[in-house]
Amino acid sequence: MTQPPVTPPSVTQSPVALPPVPAAVTADAVSVLPARLRSRLDQSVAQATTWPVRQAGAQITVHPDDRTTITLSTPVTTPADATCSCLLSPRCLHRAAVLSAAPVAPAEPAPNPQVAAALPPAQVSDAQRDAARGLWSAAAAVLSTGIPGAGAVAQADLLRAVHQARATGLHTPATYAIRVVEHLRSAHHDNPAFRLSTLTDDLRDLLTACHRVSTGDASATGVARRDYEPVGDLRLHGLFCEPVRAATGHAGAVTYLADANGRLWVISDIKPATPDTAAQISPTGAPVDLGEVRLSHHDLSRAGLLAVNAHASPSGRLSHGRARQAVRATGSSWFDPPLATLWTDDHRTQTDRWLQAATLPDHARPATHDLAFLDGTILGSDHRGLLLSTDRRDALPSSGRHTADERPRTVVVTAPYDDPSLPYVANLRKLATHATGSRIRLIARFTGPRRVAALAFTAGWLPTRHGGHLDLGTTSLTRTDLPTATPPAQPIPGPEAEPLRSGGTGDGGEAVAGPPLHLVRYRLERVVAGGRSALVSGVADDSRRLAAAQLGTAVAVVDGLGAAGVRRTRDVFGRLDPHDAERLAVAWLTAAVYELAAGREMIRAAWDTGSL
Secondary structure, three states, X not given: OOOOOOOOOOEEOOOOOOOOEOHHHHHHHHHOOOHHHHOOHHHHHHHHOOOOEEEEOOEXXXXXXXXXEEEEEOOOOOHHHEEEOOOOOOOOHHHHHHHHHOXXXXXOOOOOHHHHHHOOXXXXXXXXXXXXXXXXXXXXXXXXXXXXHOOHHHHHHHHHXXXXXXXXXXXXXXXXXXXXXXXXXXXXXXXXXXOHHHHHHHHHHHHHHHHHHHOOOHHHXXXXXXXXXXXEEEEEEEEEEXXXXXXXXXXXXXXXXXXXXOXXXXXXXXXXXXXXXXXXXXXXHOEEEEOOEEEEHHHHOOOEEEEEEEEEOOOOEEOOEOOOEEEEEOOOOOOOXXXXXXXXXXXXXXXXXXXXXXXXXXXXXXXXXXXXXXXXXXXXXXXXXXXXXXXXXHHOOOOOOOOOOOOOXXXXXXXXXXXXXXXXXXXXXXXXXXXXXXXXXXXXXEEXXXXXXXXXXXXXXXXXXXXXXXXXXXXXXXXXXXXXXXXXXXXXXXXXXXXOOOOOEOOOOXXXXXXXXXXXXXXXXXXXXXXXXXXXXXXXXXXXXXXXXXXXXXXXXXXXHHHHHHOOOEOOOOOEOOHHHHHHHHXXXXXXXXXXXXXXXXXXXXXOOOOO
């Protein structure tokens, strides 16, 4: 009987992920391909995701077939670190496909973060303007063709522009461009985590940053990834934890803590994971390695810490590991100081904090900028999600009559992830069914006009075995955890009496009441999905509906987008004019910036119709 082959012990047999590859290396591999092979690159990239990958020491090998081997010497830093055994190498399809399928390596941190933070560039250099124009042109080409035409070659053009941008110090535009490439790859690989809305937002942010740099705005260049800096001694109280399932293939957990002044901090443990292994990870049960403290994320979110000479990023992310010094301390209830103070801010303060932070570059946003702290009564549910009547009982008049700024408002509560391996949706359904009429204290994430994504909650009826609160993404509610569903003790305004107003659409795609700004957003996303062909028809109908709603500026930007989309000019040789893609990008960005600003004002108005 034939014996199975013996595998050397130094070769890893478990699934091996491709190593991160610098943008310049991928771009170089695609640029040297002959024209006849470029047309086949997208098909080869899709095949490359199924090729066997093995690791032996610092070398990772990929085997397209029995006769060909691509070898990656890790860390991959130069084109020479990626070789292929075929005769066409390095101008071969195998090598370019593997590098195009590998994740993009992050930028190196700034060598002196204190200097980088204290001395932003005083003016934009000519090299930076050229790099911004290169990124703009590559992004404009993506808009012109849409996702179907933005294959590996277009992605390589973006990565080449990213390399130039990083070399000249355009850190923020380069970051947005990398995200665009990752989203395009997810779309071409039919990744269920792909979201067209997220790609649209990142394209808007990329074009905005490029435009600002081109016009001399040095603040749009951003800063390189910075190391953690000393923040002194901290007495921290665990708040809650949540699992992470990122579209980039990363998975893990994040724990939120508050100090004595109510400032929020974050400890995260997120690692690369394949789609198959991500669902098997139990992130909140993993230990947090912080000095001598050995607590899981679940336990840390219910305990306390005394961190000595703590280090953190500007966004509030704490450094952890054996080099840090910390000891365990007692935690605090959500109803006791200092955690209780998080629920004292009114709706206006919370929404303004969220919307103002959203206008900042990613590196300048606090990690907790979008958290909402709500008290309210569960009304039940409808097709939008769980309905919560929010109020602040300590602010209600003793007569029981509410002023315009104090009466309760209905908020739609949804799940932040629809991943079936996480219990968010099941927990919200149980709360809507078995806790109707019950009060809860909720931590959620702002997502839209009176819409939030629930993260954790507590209530007077929650059993003590949960440690004071329940993390909705990690712990499944049981029937014994829930009270008996009862109608509210007194009439509470429901959704029929207090309609939600929005300029967008619900998660299910249906338009909700309010001015039809969702028509502008729809056109923007259609261009990203299908290119300029999405503007051939339907624009005039959208303009009429916007005009009927007295949205004159919206009419102007949509008409401008439609005109740029159908314009196709040719040069004296009969070739399509490349400036048409530039004009489309300008019109698209104009509409996108308007939609963002108008949408934020509508969100603010929706939350501002009554006190939380």
